Amino acid sequence: MKLFKRTPIAWLQLSHRPLRLAAALAGVGFANVLVFFQLGLSGGLYDSQKRPIQQFNGSLAVIPRRYTNFGEPAGFPRSRLLQVLGFQGVRGVSPLRLGKLQWLNPDTRESTQALVMGVDPSNPALRLPELTAQRSSLQLQGGVLFDKASKDSAGPVRSRLEQGQAFSTELNGQRTSVNGLFQLGLTFAADINLITSTSNFQGLFPERDPDEIQIGVVQLEPGADASDVQSRLNQVLGPSLQVLSVDELQLREVEHWKRNTSFGLIFGLGVLVGFSVGGIVVYQILFSEVGEHISEYATMKAMGYSDRFVVSIIIQESVILASLAFLPSLIVSALLYRVLMQATGLLVVMSFSRAALVFTMTLLLCSGSGWLATSKLRQLDPADVF
């Protein structure tokens, strides 16, 4: 390889001025962190919408045709779900009832929207460990379990329960006690999540038909082909219902919120700003690098180095800057994500694909800036310097 025989001019030039190199790396790294921050927040907002569905105790979900999102589901008769039982490949079904109520903070008399999930205590549609552990609390008459991630406007529910005290309030005008806690995480649907038993759910929503459910979670026999069962169920259940895999339902939830909110655009702009900052930093650094060394580049041309070679030195420098800045900014961003997750309760996690995306983008952007910075070099006539 000729590359390894050559003097590493690009690196020597960059490292000859360590302070400037550090400043350049800090600039590019800062831009990366900015981009990661924006992607983390917007990704977190949308990924968080998946959380209840991620906890479904099964691999398929039956929903009505008119389903839009988890917070506003239409209902269908439980008997329709029971039709699925005994179907080849199906091991069982769990109905999930969903509804929204006003929760009254007894201290402030402030009310907050709460999402109530009604599950069958002996066969819950959600896989939360707290449900099995607190099955008897779940069955207590007139009680609910409370999501620790709910907004503080709900009142000091969590602290009271953790101190072993009771907490009760009014839900839809009915006296309700909180009998336990669970950890799920909020969605756009409501600021409080509650889980209760089927019979308590009926008590909270007396106007509803007791047979009406919102989602049917289907468990499959071990070894059953999920997509095969899905398509057969879709045929049998007819046009009023649809059967989705749990993954599809998660995607659909994310899609719904992407369509109906403008976070994508807002954070997209932020990402653009971040990348621009990185590009401008690299351009500035390399542009002045070119300007300072112009007569030396002319000398190289005079010695017989081609335009391409001379330009490639600058491109190499931009790639070095992008690469060296990446790892530290990845580490800082991962730490930042942990802080963000604690502060916002959103699901903010670093994914390989996001890291790869940001790295590729920085690399492209930096080399683009490098290319722009070489305009002087490409026009450079060696004779003009002597």
Next chain:
Amino acid sequence: MMPESAPLIEISNLNHWFGDGDQRKQVLRSINLTVQPGEITILLGPSGSGKTTLLTMVGGLRSAQDGSLRIFNEELRETSTTNLTKLRRKVGFIFQAHNLMPYLNAQQNVRLGLEVVPEWLDRGQAAMNERCNEVLRQVGLGERIEYYPAKLSGGQKQRVAIARALAGSPQLLLADEPTAALDKESGRDVVDLFRNLARDNKTAIVMVTHDNKILDIADRIVKLEQGSLVE
């Protein structure tokens, strides 16, 4: 390779102007000059007479406007940029200003002169470093191999630049006042190097100088006066 007798430089009726319109000023007037391999030509002339201009044109750094300029049997007026770049690799050029890379040490600076020659690059790092050190020793800088230009005196920098031009043993060496920054002794050493190169390697050398003490190495002395060549 070209036949032994073919001249390395052939200039006929070369004219050159700088500027446009009213500013247009002729700096070279119907220059004729032929240089054979192994021949040392010294170019004299007052400041501003066009010596550097002529030298940069011969080295393929400045394109010819009028007349004919051939080096290595190729007409520079008609050749492509790519070919021009390739021709420059066969020419050792010592510039009036040293033009060293400040971020490279003496050895690395000399290596730039070697790496541009494909045959040298193929021989690998060790061989190239060996050669660089040898040439640096020849110009009296054996002790300064790892010094950066900022830590070298003017004359030492000039000698690194000379080593850079000599490292690849070019067939054509163009030197623009190479001994200007040197004392009598190191100037003499450099001139001896030139003479050996011309004798052993059949290198054609064109050298601009104001230094009367080194005129003795010339096979021929030509003089530029207001753009015209007088023998």
